[in-house]
Amino acid sequence: MTAELPTGLEGRSTVMHVRCPDRLPEETYRQVLEQMAELSPVVQALPPTAALMELKGALRYHRADAAQLGEMLRVRALSRLGVDLRIGVGPSITVAATASARISQPGGVLAVAPDQVTGWLGPLPVDALHGIGPRQAAALHDYGIHTIGLLAAIPTDTVQRLLGGRAGRTASDRARGIDPRPVTPRMLPAAATVRCSFPRHVLDGAEVRSTLLDLVVQLGHRLRRRDQAARGLTLVLKFAGGTSWEKTRRLPEPSAHDDDLRTLAYRLMDAAGLQRGRLTALALKGEDLVDTDQVAEQISLDGTRETRLLAEATIDEVRDKFGTRVIGPAAVFPRAS
Numbered sequence: 001m002t003a004e005l006p007t008g009l010e011g012r013s014t015v016m017h018v019r020c021p022d023r024l025p026e027e028t029y030r031q032v033l034e035q036m037a038e039l040s041p042v043v044q045a046l047p048p049t050a051a052l053m054e055l056k057g058a059l060r061y062h063r064a065d066a067a068q069l070g071e072m073l074r075v076r077a078l079s080r081l082g083v084d085l086r087i088g089v090g091p092s093i094t095v096a097a098t099a100s101a102r103i104s105q106p107g108g109v110l111a112v113a114p115d116q117v118t119g120w121l122g123p124l125p126v127d128a129l130h131g132i133g134p135r136q137a138a139a140l141h142d143y144g145i146h147t148i149g150l151l152a153a154i155p156t157d158t159v160q161r162l163l164g165g166r167a168g169r170t171a172s173d174r175a176r177g178i179d180p181r182p183v184t185p186r187m188l189p190a191a192a193t194v195r196c197s198f199p200r201h202v203l204d205g206a207e208v209r210s211t212l213l214d215l216v217v218q219l220g221h222r223l224r225r226r227d228q229a230a231r232g233l234t235l236v237l238k239f240a241g242g243t244s245w246e247k248t249r250r251l252p253e254p255s256a257h258d259d260d261l262r263t264l265a266y267r268l269m270d271a272a273g274l275q276r277g278r279l280t281a282l283a284l285k286g287e288d289l290v291d292t293d294q295v296a297e298q299i300s301l302d303g304t305r306e307t308r309l310l311a312e313a314t315i316d317e318v319r320d321k322f323g324t325r326v327i328g329p330a331a332v333f334p335r336a337s
Contacts, residue, residue, distance in 0.1 A: 013056055014066050017096035019086040020049040021106070023255035028081060028191055033187060035238035039069055044186045046188050046277070052093060054183040078107075081100055091117065092179035097130035120150030151163055151175040157306035168311055172223055190228065201240050201278035208279060212269055214332040215261045215284040223324040224316060227293070230254060230286030233261065233270035240278040246279035247271055254290050261286075261307060 020032055026048070036043045037175055038061065041053035056067055062069060070087040076199030077083045084107030088099025091114040098121070112120050121129070128138035129148050145151050151159065151326035173179065194215045200231040202208055212235075223230060234248040245289055247268055251260060265284060318327050 003196075013054065013091060013182075014059060015096040016053040016055055016066070016070060016073075016253050017088045017090075017093065017100040018051045019055065019088075019100045020083060021102075022049060024049050024083065026188075026191070028083060030188060032083060032085070032249040033088065034076055035073060035080065037187075038076075039073060042183050044183050044184050045188050047188060052127050052183045054090070056134055065111075065172050067109055070111065074107060074109060088112075093181050093183070094130050094174040094178060094179040095121070098124070098128060098179075098234055101128065101130065103148040108112050118149075118152070121175065121177060122147065123151070124148045126151050126175075129171070129174060130205040132171060134173065135232060136167065139163060142147070148175050161306060191221060191285055191287055191291065192222055192226070192228070192230075193285040194222070195236075195281060195283035197281040198279060201280060203278055205274065206317075208274070208282070209266070209269065209284055210231075210264055210331050212284070213262060213329055216265050217258055217332065219284055219286055220256055221260050221316060221319060222310075223289070225320075227291060228289045229256045230261070231290065232286075233264050233268060233289035234287055235265060235272070236281075236282075236285070237272055237274075237277075237279060238281040238284040240280055248287060254294075256286075256292070257309060258312060259305065 018032070018036065021031060024032075029047070029049060033043060033045055036051060036053050040053050040055060040058040042057075044052040046052060055069060058069060059066065062072075066089040072087055073136065074087055075084050077085050086100045086105075086107050087109045088096045088101070088103070089109070089111040090096040090099055092114075095112050095117055095194060099112050102124075103110055112267040123146065126140050126145055126148055127130060127134070129151070130139075140146075140151065143162060145154065151171065154172070156169055159172040162168060162173055170211055196211050196215060197231040198211075201213075219230075230251060230253045232250040233250055237245040239245070249264055249268060253260075255261065315327055
């Protein structure tokens with residue numbers, strides 16, 4: 001679906017609000033942010049599944065209008081990531097975010113021109129205005145204020161009496177299309193996550209540790225291929241019944257080596273104190289990633305460690321050539337009968 005109003009957005013602040021599908025994996029969400037950054041350097045992540053982008057400079061650079069840039073982003077996300085997006089464009093964050101919420105699933109683009117903001121917002125339900133919560137909407141409904149146009153027509157001091165001083169002024173301004181907030185560049189802190197879901201509830205501690213080791217190997221290989229190192233690890237355990245356990249610890253030094261990641265991952269697992277917990281899934285996340293060229297290389301007098309690091313590099317070459325599952329620690333492969 002593509003819904004488009006005449007744009008006329010060039011030459012002034014123009015904001016794009018992007019909504020990804022619910023429950024989008026974090027790694028895919030990061031890739032969507034990367035696609036946005038290819039269009040404009042001013043991208044603000046709104047985790048877990050939304051983001052903002054300032055288009056003022058991008059419109060001139062790409063020689064396209066706002067709706068065309070929205071379609072460009074949507075096509076790229078679909079073709080490269082298999083993800084459809086709901087994209088709203090307007091002269092402010094409030095208008096753009098309200099527009100993206102009006103697009104039905106699975107996706108589309110809706111651009112609202114500055115001179116059409118009042119006419120477009122007016123007929124919408126008051127709870128459709130971005131930033132109006134259920135309690136505020138209920139309070140407005142009690143006084144017969146059911147549309148954004150009615151909210152905009154009421155004196156600001158009256159709205160303040162209904163919703164409170166600051167909240168009332170904000171709601172009154174935004175109903176009139178007034179929202180001076182800028183898009184503040186902010187990407188997600190660098191991270192990488194690997195996970196495993198069990199086809200059945202698992203009680204066997206050896207099987208759990210073997211799975212954790214497999215995740216360590218996957219995470220280490222991914223980081224090394226990306227020339228990154230982790231400053232910390234987070235372990236997430238999910239149990240039957242929907243409960244979960246999560247803990248984060250820092251590494252002594254940033255690392256992407258299996259030995260270092262495995263040592264900390266096992267300590268995290270030990271801290272969980274598992275006894276008879278029925279596990280349904282594990283996730284291991286490398287936190288606060290840095291580029292490897294920013295990591296000071298320590299001189300090591302440990303010959304055994306140096307040998308293992310050399311073997312690790314060789315194993316990576318084998319994986320790159322023949323596939324990631326062709327070689328690894330014996331404990332991660334099913335035992336022969």
